[in-house]
Amino acid sequence: MSPAKRAPRKPPRPYHHGNLRRALLDEALVTIRAEGVEGLTLREIGARVGVSRTALYRHFADKRALLTAVATEGFRTLREQLVSAWDAGGHDDAAFQAMGVAYIGFAVANPSHYRVMFGGFVHAEVHDPELEVEAEGAFQALVDALAALQRDGVMRAEDIALMATHVWSLVHGVATLAIDGQLHRTGAFDDLVRYSLARLRTGIADTRKA
Amino acid sequence: MSPAKRAPRKPPRPYHHGNLRRALLDEALVTIRAEGVEGLTLREIGARVGVSRTALYRHFADKRALLTAVATEGFRTLREQLVSAWDAGGHDDAAFQAMGVAYIGFAVANPSHYRVMFGGFVHAEVHDPELEVEAEGAFQALVDALAALQRDGVMRAEDIALMATHVWSLVHGVATLAIDGQLHRTGAFDDLVRYSLARLRTGIADTRKA
């Protein structure tokens, strides 16, 4: 055994962590992914990062603030994936379908994270400006794509916010029902996604003659 | 002050409650409605019913079981309201729209209750047979209506489970986004509901010549 009981030389971890906020956020996301939102405890993520249970309070006001930050990152990631899908395609009809698949895919691949974003653990009359910005950004990705399609005469030339919200509602609905395990009634999940996006498209497509 | 400290004559409440399960369920729903799911504590609802904190365990296995029962009642109420809307109309296109309005209306009028049904507080790999039955019943109301409309040539003659799930996804999406306060970007909520249901209808309508 090492004789030095006190004053250990070269402690492997200095008193100040360096970027504890980042580390806590990462660890929180890992834990949520593994055990769900309900399984997240402040004490455990502190321990996992190698820090005491209340160190977190120097970086987040409370548990809700931590979850809000997690949600904010989720919206940022979601927007990136939506934009990627849209840009990878030809900014056309097919690319729009790909965006829908990407949205639902994000939710299904990260169910617990998605739940933090929409499950009511956050906000509830509290407005976090940073969260609003990122959520708005993800929504805007959808609006931009629809605007392009309207311009090209692919989609109806209607109130774009209304149309975007309609589209969002559908993919959000499919995503949350899938996450909640409510889709066992239908056959293959991929078939449902394809069908639903096709019917969505029919509903908002421009049917005028060119 | 009454001299009788012990052995009070005629206790206003007998030892056995009579129908404690029913009372607990009602009180739980009232509390959830008032303070949300997160605000529900077993101790408080016990106290509110005038019973000790653990009396509840004679009627529900644990907190989750109580919430599952609340969710089950929610699905039952939802089905009733859907069927009412469908039957009140002429079993036609307009009645179907009314069903959509009723669905979203239920969620918006009972946001916390709706969240218990879909927010992942329940099931999560656990299957409650009674819950499944009621959830299935609500879904079936939708299937029945769509089947009638397909028969009448109003809606496309496609896989009915697929179509019903698509419809369900849309109304569920609108409902949850509304509950989560994510629809402030759009204008009047009623306009969105009308628009969304109209576009939904276009997407699944039968366009063949009669």
Place this chain on the structure above:
DNA sequence: CAGCAAGTGTTGACGTTGTCAACACCGTGC
């Protein structure tokens, strides 16, 4: 009618959790 068993409700206690208050350590600027 005696008594026993199952059902129902109570009290006490335990471990866990989020959070606050008070204190300790660290780095930087005067």
Place this chain on the structure above:
DNA sequence: GCACGGTGTTGACAACGTCAACACTTGCTG
């Protein structure tokens, strides 16, 4: 070289879900 704000720690507390042990009540069996 020293004060100070930022950062991390320990101790404590109330609230919560849940278990175990006990008490009362009702209804059945002999």
